[in-house]
Amino acid sequence: MKPLKLSVSGVRGIIGQAITPELVIDFASAFGTRLAAGPIVVGRDSRNSSPMISAGVVSALLATGHDVIDLGLCPTPVIEFQVKRQKAAGAVSITGGHNPASWNALNFINGQGTYLNEFQGQELLDLYHLNCFQPVFFKKTPGVIRELNPEEPYFDWLLSRLNLPAIKQAHFKVVADPVNGAGSKLIDQLFDLLGAQLIAINNEANGYFPHDPEPRPRNAMEVSSLVKITGADIGFLLNSDASRLSLVSENGETLSEEYTLPLLASYYLKKHPGPVVTNLSTSMMIDEVAKEKKVSVIRTRVGQSAIIQAMLEEKAAVAGEGSGGLAFDYFQPAFDALAAMALFLELLAVEGQKLSALVERLPRYHIVKDSLACPAHRLHTLVAEVKKLYPGEEINQMDGLRIDKKDLWLHVRASATEPLIRLIAESSSPHRAQAEVDKIMSYLRRLTG
Numbered sequence: 001m002k003p004l005k006l007s008v009s010g011v012r013g014i015i016g017q018a019i020t021p022e023l024v025i026d027f028a029s030a031f032g033t034r035l036a037a038g039p040i041v042v043g044r045d046s047r048n049s050s051p052m053i054s055a056g057v058v059s060a061l062l063a064t065g066h067d068v069i070d071l072g073l074c075p076t077p078v079i080e081f082q083v084k085r086q087k088a089a090g091a092v093s094i095t096g097g098h099n100p101a102s103w104n105a106l107n108f109i110n111g112q113g114t115y116l117n118e119f120q121g122q123e124l125l126d127l128y129h130l131n132c133f134q135p136v137f138f139k140k141t142p143g144v145i146r147e148l149n150p151e152e153p154y155f156d157w158l159l160s161r162l163n164l165p166a167i168k169q170a171h172f173k174v175v176a177d178p179v180n181g182a183g184s185k186l187i188d189q190l191f192d193l194l195g196a197q198l199i200a201i202n203n204e205a206n207g208y209f210p211h212d213p214e215p216r217p218r219n220a221m222e223v224s225s226l227v228k229i230t231g232a233d234i235g236f237l238l239n240s241d242a243s244r245l246s247l248v249s250e251n252g253e254t255l256s257e258e259y260t261l262p263l264l265a266s267y268y269l270k271k272h273p274g275p276v277v278t279n280l281s282t283s284m285m286i287d288e289v290a291k292e293k294k295v296s297v298i299r300t301r302v303g304q305s306a307i308i309q310a311m312l313e314e315k316a317a318v319a320g321e322g323s324g325g326l327a328f329d330y331f332q333p334a335f336d337a338l339a340a341m342a343l344f345l346e347l348l349a350v351e352g353q354k355l356s357a358l359v360e361r362l363p364r365y366h367i368v369k370d371s372l373a374c375p376a377h378r379l380h381t382l383v384a385e386v387k388k389l390y391p392g393e394e395i396n397q398m399d400g401l402r403i404d405k406k407d408l409w410l411h412v413r414a415s416a417t418e419p420l421i422r423l424i425a426e427s428s429s430p431h432r433a434q435a436e437v438d439k440i441m442s443y444l445r446r447l448t449g
Helices: 021-034 050-063 077-084 118-129 149-159 166-171 186-193 223-230 259-272 285-293 304-314 339-352 355-361 376-389 430-448
Strands: 004-007 008-016 040-044 068-073 090-094 103-109 144-146 174-177 197-200 234-238 244-249 276-279 298-299 318-320 326-328 367-374 403-404 408-414 422-425
Touching: 004 403, 021 090, 021 103, 021 118, 040 050, 040 077, 050 068, 050 090, 050 103, 068 077, 077 090, 077 103, 077 149, 077 339, 103 355, 118 304, 144 285, 149 186, 149 298, 166 339, 174 186, 174 223, 174 339, 186 339, 197 276, 223 234, 223 244, 234 339, 244 339, 259 276, 259 285, 259 318, 259 326, 259 339, 259 355, 276 285, 276 304, 276 430, 285 298, 298 304, 304 318, 304 326, 339 355, 367 430, 376 403, 376 408, 376 422, 376 430, 408 430
Parallel strands: 040 068, 040 090, 068 144, 174 197, 174 234, 276 298, 276 318
Antiparallel strands: 004 008, 008 103, 090 103, 234 244, 318 326, 367 422, 403 408, 408 422
């Protein structure tokens, strides 16, 4: 099986199997053909395959007549920021995000600095499948502009939107793990600017991931140990392109990535009230926060593209997912873990409370997540089969199957990033949530034989 995952926002897969030089050049050529005149920003994460892919992307974009602003190794939120700063036609972020090191991806960004919307993404896929792109004949040969230190204007912009005096006065001690990804070393600059003492691990940007580059409790044990040993105020865990974030409290508790959104939304909505956008798979905790703040919750399909487009359409104050991705209207319409870390320090400084105390304010639900490997061509068929387990139930089919029962919800869907069926259930009873997931997993395993 050579899994290649196509979506409106990009293409991803295993290097050398699904992601080949030919595919990279063809997709980048389609993207360059689709965009209006203007420079295109290119940046990448630290994966060993990223420089190779970047070379193909840059060549293809030049061949379609675009100047290229090459940011080199750069987190996705900084790439998105640079699109608007440079008045670029769009951008390509080369990163596998939370996927293992053997994977990589081309993530396509429009001129507004957001992932492509559904219409834009479908147009790109059509151009790719039709092989509808040709090199242009140049009046002026396009070139490559090497942008040095692209994070510096980003940090200037970010700090101008924070309560910097309060953060600096708190003299925080922070443990952070950027998983040797694109956020490595940049976190040193960020926390220095915030006046915080940083204890960093896996901070080399060398392409070696010491654990899955997914910010989840199972990957946060080293951060937890260091938080307890050093007496740090908070611990942070990033994914490989610094777009997602999970937390460790001052007592060493590794918090589910589901806590990132409700904790920060509860603080942010006090100053910036407005609707909240999230997906069908995110914890009910955000509903409780929104109810307290008297704002609405709008749920969408899973994925940054759907979340951000709904944020813009609904003029939402906060958007995010239970995976740890967050966006704020006063900052930029993009999942930005760098901004989220800074906002968490502002939260702790202004509230004057420990993170564990803020966690205790939230309702405690029990969420169970599981997945089943499945050939890509059978994903949607098998998801649809799960309906047979719930005859007569009202089912939301916006993105797979979402079923709401009394004190329980569950979501079954085909992953957009891997050849997996994902299952999530949440309830106030851990046994009930686990039993529901076990029932579905058992049924799907029988079908897959």
